Amino acid sequence: MTDQNERTGTNPEDIRAVPVRHYGRWVAGVIILFVAFIAIRSIATNPNMQWDVVGNYLFNDRILNGLVSTLKLTAISMVIGVVGGILLAVMRMSPNPLTSGAAGIYIWLFRGTPLITQLVFWNYLALFYPRVGLGIPFGPEFIGANTNSLITPFAAALLGLGLNEAAYMAEIVRGGLLSVDAGQLEAASALGMSRGRTLWRIILPQAMRVIIPPTGNETIAMLKTTSLVVVIGYSELMLSAQQIYAQNYKIAPLLIVAALWYLLMTSVLTLIQMQIEKYFARGTSRATPEKGWASRMFGFGGGVAR
Template sequence: MGDRVEPRDAVPVRHPGRWVAIVVLAVLAAMLVHTVLTNDNFRWDVVGEYVFSGPILNGLKNTLILTVLSMVIGILGGIGLAIMRLSPNPVLSSVAWIYIWVFRGTPLIAQLLFWNFLAALYPFLSLGVPFGPSLVVFDTNQLINQFAACLLGLGLNEAAYMSEIVRGGIQSVDHGQTEAAGALGMSRSQTLRRIVLPQAMRVIVPPTGNETISMLKTTSLVVVIGYFELLTSAQRIYSTNFQTIPLLIVAALWYLALTSILSIGQFYVERYYGRGVATDSSPGRMAAFLTQRSGEGAR
């Protein structure tokens, strides 16, 4: 027999740098909390006075309406553009590519201003026979008001980004499934609706959630055309009482609250569409699985 190996005590590896980093972060956090609580210039009394005030809540309502409607336009438009990009028809594919190139390549503020001042380019918009008589004529200023300009600017811009997200999701589905659906006699639209899109949702949902959270904050850009939303309402208040920082804190608190709610919702939606794909490695489920397998082996 060989020489017996004596057991040795394992010495854990020490990481002094981690402890130094923890101490530094703790000191910085304590300094931040101290200055927030002791600096009277934050005017927390003013924050509490305006956080639930009428103008702020009205602006918050408009922000939520803009976010929801703009995302609906963006998602529906993005699906249509993605289908056009993937179409074998070169005309449809080229039109979608040009749309995406234009709307992703120009600043959103410029697009908002363009739609708001469209009447300077077209005082009247008409529907009728191409190169022929007009059947219906609209006053552009009345048809595209501030709210419509906000929706057009935000929604059409978002459609360009959503199209790339949807296109990536569709392309993530194995092409063999499309061929199998065609072999079963399913049309292209049926295959897309029943086979491809349900599986692509696992890839589409996470970035769509991020786009929704981003849209909530991007709505603040409509201040450039004077539409009344959350940040605009805060600006109008501090332009009269000169409490700039407290009113900005009020707006920031609402944005943080709403983005937190959206993040929680995104988590559950992702988990729903990730069923059967994501591996659940929680200790309880793993133990149950091992117990079940051992029971089957004993039988």
């Protein structure tokens, strides 16, 4: 190599690396920025959007009450879904065929029927069971109540959303647990670790890296799915907007108000999901790259994982 440098009269220090020019990226970027500018300008200057009406109703009491109801439904339904999903996943992986079969039938039933049908079913449960109670089978009843007074629209919404979500979370949790190498369970057993400690200290931290991303997606989807409870008359964000524009006929601006609140809530949930993913990805090659929050959210920009 030294002889070759002497013959050519060059030194290794004289060689300068030239970065590759990606002209296609620059052209695509300029086109995207131009289209985005045209779209934003069109939306901002369109008089049919009625931005003054949007501003007037953005923090309206009825809209904010609907927003609180949406957040409440989302949070409680996801708790029911996650807890139920963990239980169903454990049952599905059980060597007992009855336990595994029962979980499989539950998942098949709730994933195989439309959510809107389930919401209506729970809301009109009194058509099938006018009274529900707790007691000895074929014996005396200890506690009982009228189904219509027990299953309110809020309770029906929670049952429909939460139990349906549990079926999907069961498969997410099961997939996360199966992603961990079975050899680690055997190694932990050889070291004398109990099954509970092994699950808590070894299996779950690794499974969470697989479970968290789809769970975050399910939470964001649940936030928007709560709008379906309008069919059973429960008031949430979308129904609040509909009730207002049914009175003043300001349909477009009220829909924009609802859309802006949904976008804000999904953006916050996305940022929370990113932080949780980053926490569970510590110490792995799949750790979240160092990017700005905007590039992480919208997917542009580069970065090198530390």
